[in-house]
Amino acid sequence: MRPVEAVVAVLLLAAGCSSAKTTESVIARFDGGVITDKEFALKVEGVPGELRASALRQRRDFVEDMASEHYLWKEARRRGIERDPEVRDLLEVAKRRIVVAKLVEEEIDKKIEVTSEEALKYYQTHQDEFMTPLLLRASHILVKTQEEAAKIKAELESGADFEETARAASLDMTARRGGDLGFFQKGRLVPEFEDRVFQMKKGEISDPVRTPFGYHVIKLTDRVPPSLRDFKSVKLQIQDRLFGEKRSKAFKALVSKLKGNSTIKIDDQAVDALIESHKEWFGETK
Numbered sequence: 001m002r003p004v005e006a007v008v009a010v011l012l013l014a015a016g017c018s019s020a021k022t023t024e025s026v027i028a029r030f031d032g033g034v035i036t037d038k039e040f041a042l043k044v045e046g047v048p049g050e051l052r053a054s055a056l057r058q059r060r061d062f063v064e065d066m067a068s069e070h071y072l073w074k075e076a077r078r079r080g081i082e083r084d085p086e087v088r089d090l091l092e093v094a095k096r097r098i099v100v101a102k103l104v105e106e107e108i109d110k111k112i113e114v115t116s117e118e119a120l121k122y123y124q125t126h127q128d129e130f131m132t133p134l135l136l137r138a139s140h141i142l143v144k145t146q147e148e149a150a151k152i153k154a155e156l157e158s159g160a161d162f163e164e165t166a167r168a169a170s171l172d173m174t175a176r177r178g179g180d181l182g183f184f185q186k187g188r189l190v191p192e193f194e195d196r197v198f199q200m201k202k203g204e205i206s207d208p209v210r211t212p213f214g215y216h217v218i219k220l221t222d223r224v225p226p227s228l229r230d231f232k233s234v235k236l237q238i239q240d241r242l243f244g245e246k247r248s249k250a251f252k253a254l255v256s257k258l259k260g261n262s263t264i265k266i267d268d269q270a271v272d273a274l275i276e277s278h279k280e281w282f283g284e285t286k
Helices: 003-013 037-045 049-057 059-079 085-107 116-125 146-157 162-169 173-177 191-197 231-259 268-277
Strands: 026-030 033-036 135-143 180-184 209-211 214-224
Touching: 026 037, 026 059, 033 037, 033 059, 037 049, 037 059, 049 059, 085 231, 116 231, 135 146, 135 162, 135 191, 146 162, 146 214, 162 173, 173 180, 180 214, 191 209, 191 214
Parallel strands: none
Antiparallel strands: 026 033, 135 180, 135 214, 209 214
C-alpha cells in the first residue's frame, strides 16, 4: 500500500457514521482552533474496538494528538496538498465509501434485529459449537536420560512426593511449581507427551516418556470432561453471528435489486496487466 493510500485507509476507519450524542461543547482550545466534544466522539468511534479503551484511558494524549492534526492540516492546506491530483482521487474514493457505508447502515444495519429467542434457538440446535473441550491437568519431571527417569519413577512408586521430586530434579521451568503444567487441551503439547497423557487416568504416574526435550515422568492430576457452555455466556456471540448472517443476506439482496438485469463484464487480461505493472502495490501474487 502506498503511503497516501495508507493514510486514507486510516481515515476510512474513522469515518463510520457516528451515533454519538453530543452538544458541540468545546473540550480543548489551542492556537487558533478548538476541539469539540463531537469531534472527540467521532474520533474515538473511529478507533478499532480493541484500542478504544486505551485511547480513553490516555484521553489527554488523545486530545493532544487531535490538536496536532489541526496543525498538520493547516500546513497541508497552506501547501495546497489537497489539490494534488492523487490526493483528490483518493478523497473521492473515501467520500464514496463513506456515503455507501451510510446507505448500508440505513437500508440494512438499522433494519436488522436478532432476538433472544432466535439466539436461544440457534444455541439449542448447534450445541456442539458451544462445548468446552476435554481438559487435562498434569505435572511432569523432565530429565536428560531414560535411566534417570526410570530411577525417579521407582522412587515415586516407593512413596516419594511428586512435587518435591520435581522441584529437586526436573530440568523444566515448571520445577518451581512442582512440575505443574496447568490445564491444557488436545493439540497444545508435543505429540509424544500427549499420546501418553491423554490415555492416563487421574492420579496415574507414567513410565518414562521420550520427547525432543528429554525424558518425562508424568502425573495426571485432573481430568475435566467436555461440557456445554451456559447460554448466557455465549448469547452475545450468537447474536453477533446471526446479525452477520442476516447482514450478508440483506446486502446481497440490496445489491441484486439495485443491479437489476445489468451485467458486469470484467477484462481479466487488463486486470492482470495492471497487477503486473504495479507489483509494488500488490506484492507477490499467484
